[in-house]
Amino acid sequence: MVELRDVHMRFEEKKVLDGVSLKVEPQERLVIMGQSGSGKSTILRMILGTLRPDSGSIFFKQFEITRLSRRKLQRVRQHIGMVYQYSALLSSRNVRDNVALPLEELTDKSQSEIDKTVDEKLELVGMEDSKDLLPEELSGGMRKRVALARALVLEPELLLLDEPSAGLDPVIASVIDELIISLSEKSKVTSITATHEMGSAFRIATRMAMLYQGKIIEEAEPEKFKHSKNPVVAQFVSGSTEGPILEGSLDAITKK
Amino acid sequence: MANAEPPPVVIAEGIGQLTRYFLREVGSVFWFIVNTFEETFERIQHGRVPFRAASFFRYTERAGVDSVPLVGLVSFFLGLTMALLTGYQLQRFGTERLIPGLVAIAFTRELGPLLTGIMLAARIGAAFTAELGTMQVSEEVEAIEAMGIGPLRFLVAPRMLALVLLMPCLSTVSNIAAIFASSLVCKAYFSIAFPYFLDLVKDSLLIRDIITGILKSFLFGLLIAAIACYRGLTVKGGAAGVGTSTTSSVVTAITAVIGFDTLYNVVYTTFYPT
Numbered sequence: 001m002v003e004l005r006d007v008h009m010r011f012e013e014k015k016v017l018d019g020v021s022l023k024v025e026p027q028e029r030l031v032i033m034g035q036s037g038s039g040k041s042t043i044l045r046m047i048l049g050t051l052r053p054d055s056g057s058i059f060f061k062q063f064e065i066t067r068l069s070r071r072k073l074q075r076v077r078q079h080i081g082m083v084y085q086y087s088a089l090l091s092s093r094n095v096r097d098n099v100a101l102p103l104e105e106l107t108d109k110s111q112s113e114i115d116k117t118v119d120e121k122l123e124l125v126g127m128e129d130s131k132d133l134l135p136e137e138l139s140g141g142m143r144k145r146v147a148l149a150r151a152l153v154l155e156p157e158l159l160l161l162d163e164p165s166a167g168l169d170p171v172i173a174s175v176i177d178e179l180i181i182s183l184s185e186k187s188k189v190t191s192i193t194a195t196h197e198m199g200s201a202f203r204i205a206t207r208m209a210m211l212y213q214g215k216i217i218e219e220a221e222p223e224k225f226k227h228s229k230n231p232v233v234a235q236f237v238s239g240s241t242e243g244p245i246l247e248g249s250l251d252a253i254t255k256k
Numbered sequence: 257m258a259n260a261e262p263p264p265v266v267i268a269e270g271i272g273q274l275t276r277y278f279l280r281e282v283g284s285v286f287w288f289i290v291n292t293f294e295e296t297f298e299r300i301q302h303g304r305v306p307f308r309a310a311s312f313f314r315y316t317e318r319a320g321v322d323s324v325p326l327v328g329l330v331s332f333f334l335g336l337t338m339a340l341l342t343g344y345q346l347q348r349f350g351t352e353r354l355i356p357g358l359v360a361i362a363f364t365r366e367l368g369p370l371l372t373g374i375m376l377a378a379r380i381g382a383a384f385t386a387e388l389g390t391m392q393v394s395e396e397v398e399a400i401e402a403m404g405i406g407p408l409r410f411l412v413a414p415r416m417l418a419l420v421l422l423m424p425c426l427s428t429v430s431n432i433a434a435i436f437a438s439s440l441v442c443k444a445y446f447s448i449a450f451p452y453f454l455d456l457v458k459d460s461l462l463i464r465d466i467i468t469g470i471l472k473s474f475l476f477g478l479l480i481a482a483i484a485c486y487r488g489l490t491v492k493g494g495a496a497g498v499g500t501s502t503t504s505s506v507v508t509a510i511t512a513v514i515g516f517d518t519l520y521n522v523v524y525t526t527f528y529p530t
Contacts (some may be wrong), residue, residue: 048402050398050402076404077403082402084395086395088398088399104308106404106405
């Protein structure tokens with residue numbers, strides 16, 4: 001479904017991705033873990049094509065995202081849903097209009113069909129009673145749910161989630177996680193989640209990858225990932241202050 | 257030694273860097289306009305409306321209808337002052353009947369579009385930049401792009417079209433307000449009755465003057481909208497970045513309007529010297 005091949009990316013002096021290669025199979029729920037600023041969101045943006053890598057290739061199905069023209073890229077993006085860390089709802093539109101936007105702009109559906117789909121998606125995320133509210137009137141969790149409804153409204157094949165449970169209380173975080181799982185199981189949606197919330201990651205993932213110093217240093221199923229021998233992964237999972245992460249040591253990677 | 261002048265190489269280097277920056281910015285705004293047109297026409301080619309009429313009318317109301325009091329009032333006062341000051345000078349030579357023509361020509365051809373351009377750059381240009389800049393820093397623009405919606409045709413095109421179409425209308429408001437103000441001065445101070453005033457305006461004003469003013473207005477509208485939207489969509493650095501870009505947008509748009517006006521006049525007088 002998605003493949004990254006030897007992707008390199010640098011922001012000015014800082015090397016963010018240093019030869020990242022990753023493969024995501026259909027209906028998989030991949031969770032990319034890593035410290036803040038490690039490049040997790042960068043990977044999601046590259047898959048969407050809003051950011052171009054310095055070198056390497058990114059594939060979504062048969063399309064090479066890095067080589068697509070603007071017009072084709074826009075068409076491909078209609079098959080991908082993205083939930084941003086801070087939701088990125090359009091502040092001047094109410095909940096209903098935010099969710100309806102992709103349908104109004106990209107489909108030929110009639111107003112009644114649009115209303116029906118919007119109601120369905122809002123019901124799915126439990127936000128059907130907040131249709132007329134503006135984003136500023138919503139809590140963080142509610143915004144995330146609306147963002148999820150908007151990402152799902154075009155029935156995407158791939159769902160990208162950037163820190164879906166960051167800043168949410170544990171109950172709402174679990175609701176979001178359950179939603180992601182049920183979408184993948186019922187609607188066969190493939191998802192890639194970038195997070196450093198341990199609980200959420202282990203709940204969602206069918207496979208996990210650890211990004212550290214621009215490289216994928218571990219890729220495994222959750223249970224294997226939890227008991228990884230890699231000192232960086234082990235420290236990250238345990239949340240310990242002792243270990244190579246704070247030292248910024250590269251040895252940890254080479255010892256793998 | 258503290259007052260030592262910088263060596264010529266440093267000055268030349270500075271001029272070179274400024275020129276490079278200027279040309280890069282001009283190129284960026286030019287391609288921004290081209291890409292907006294391209295995205296909009298692509299959509300039309302697919303048989304779909306490029307943006308919703310409601311969104312276009314919202315901007316025409318903000319940029320146009322809401323600007324009428326400001327443009328009208330400022331032009332009224334300027335027309336008043338212009339008629340008064342030139343009238344006293346012309347009166348010394350007994351040629352005060354030239355006032356109507358002078359104000360009418362000056363405003364329709366030059367001051368109307370220029371003043372309106374400057375006022376709109378400050379009022380609407382700043383608003384467009386701040387609005388789009390805020391959307392940019394809160395990832396709203398990226399979210400629109402991520403959905404597969406072209407942000408240029410969705411966000412920029414309705415604003416651009418509104419300003420392009422509204423500028424000539426507002427210039428006309430400015431012209432009428434200034435001419436009306438000068439007619440009041442002519443009546444009160446120089447005993448030129450209103451019907452005679454109108455005859456004098458009609459005698460001196462050429463269709464060419466009106467067309468020149470309208471053409472200029474269209475182009476000023478395009479320029480202001482393009483600069484304001486470009487600055488908004490290239491904001492970096494959070495809230496402070498929005499502030500910086502808004503200031504920069506107003507300064508750039510006003511300078512561009514005045515610079516473009518000069519260029520237009522040079523080209524125009526080369527082909528039509530009278």
